[in-house]
Amino acid sequence: MKVYGCLITEGERCDYLIVSCEDKLAFFVELKGHDLKKAIGQIYSSITKLLTEIQEFKVHARIVLNRNPTPDINSSIELKLKKRLKQQNGKDTLALIKYKSNVLEESM
Secondary structure, eight states: OBTBTTTBOSSSOOSEEEEETTTTEEEEEEEESSOHHHHHHHHHHHHHHTTTTTTTSEEEEEEEESSOOOOOTTOHHHHHHHHHHHHHHTTOOTTSEEEEESOOOOOO
């Protein structure tokens, strides 16, 4: 489902939301050039805006970049998103946020 201009029409937001109602999974997806911090901010904002709708879902963040990001391990915005995901998902926080250049494949 398209988030940008559809579910959320104003402010910072990610590109897509993939939802599995049966498994109670929500994947927020951002397609970005190389600005990892901006992508993380957009996903964080989207989760915040849709929080009531996804309350019972396990939330994941996925970012696909055109180029390798500039390394900034554990930037404040990334730590903030990890904290939000941990609050939403409880103890199971393994692989809740992933980012990769060009192709990110995953089985659901």
